[in-house]
Amino acid sequence: MPSSDLVVLDFETSGLSPALGDRPIEIGAVLIRSGRVVDQFQSLMNPGFKVSSFIQDYTGISNRMLATAPPCESVMAEFATFITGSDLVAHNASFDSKFLDAELNRLGLERDEEFACSMLTARRVIPSAPNYKLGTLVNLLGIRTSGQAHRALADAQAASGVWLHMIAELKRTYALRSVPFELMQLLGKIPKRNVPAFMAEQVSGRRR
DNA sequence: TGCCAGGCCCTCTTTAGGGCCTT
Numbered sequence: 548m549p550s551s552d553l554v555v556l557d558f559e560t561s562g563l564s565p566a567l568g569d570r571p572i573e574i575g576a577v578l579i580r581s582g583r584v585v586d587q588f589q590s591l592m593n594p595g596f597k598v599s600s601f602i603q604d605y606t607g608i609s610n611r612m613l614a615t616a617p618p619c620e621s622v623m624a625e626f627a628t629f630i631t632g633s634d635l636v637a638h639n640a641s642f643d644s645k646f647l648d649a650e651l652n653r654l655g656l657e658r659d660e661e662f663a664c665s666m667l668t669a670r671r672v673i674p675s676a677p678n679y680k681l682g683t684l685v686n687l688l689g690i691r692t693s694g695q696a697h698r699a700l701a702d703a704q705a706a707s708g709v710w711l712h713m714i715a716e717l718k719r720t721y722a723l724r725s726v727p728f729e730l731m732q733l734l735g736k737i738p739k740r741n742v743p744a745f746m747a748e749q750v751s752g753r754r755r
Numbered sequence: 756t757g758c759c760a761g762g763c764c765c766t767c768t769t770t771a772g773g774g775c776c777t778t
Contacts, residue, residue, distance in 0.1 A: 556778090558776070558778080560778050561778075563759090563761085564759075566759095574777090590777095639762090639763095639776045641761065641762050641763085641776090641777080642760095642762090645761085647758090666763095666775090666776065667762095667763070667764095669764040678776090679775075680776070681776090681777090739764080739765095
């Protein structure tokens with residue numbers, strides 16, 4: 548059953564790979580319902596070890612801040628409830644999904660929710676962008692966020708802004724009443740050269 | 756001590772290589 552709720556999420560982590568022992572140090576997320584942000588989730592979390600100076604500089608999250616944060620397990624258990632039943636979006640979702648799944652697995656949980664990637668979809672919907680870094684798209688599209696880049700909630704807000712912008716752009720360009728999650732998800736997966744034919748098919752199908 | 760990922764996408768491609776994107 549497709550969900551009408553969407554959670555756009557972002558992890559700050561100790562590194563690039565849970566397979567090499569890296570863990571999340573912060574989660575930020577916004578819940579979107581009917582095209583509007585209606586809730587949000589943010590928490591630092593203690594990974595159980597000290598993070599590198601590179602990560603502290605990159606994120607602005609210090610080991611002192613993490614020392615008093617709740618452990619990953621309790622934060623992720625709460626976050627699992629927050630996302631239940633929602634479709635999921637992240638910028639470069641392959642990164643966030645592997646950390647989410649690794650933490651859920653530690654809790655003995657499995658993810659049922661579907662992921663879509665705002666970066667892959669943006670490559671099709673915004674072909675003129677100079678690159679597809681989140682910060683570049685935020686500046687290009689004039690998206691406002693409430694915090695500093697490379698903090699989880701601010702980046703989740705930024706990615707949600709990119710996502711909603713792309714939906715509005717597709718509605719305007721193709722005169723569509725709605726752009727379902729499944730269309731956005733599929734758009735990120737098809738070869739770029741197939742996008743015009745794919746969208747023509749969508750427009751035709753929705754007018755039948 | 757030094758190094759470590761991985762999925763996607765483009766092209767000088769498909770029996771491959773390298774850049775992008777995330778921390």
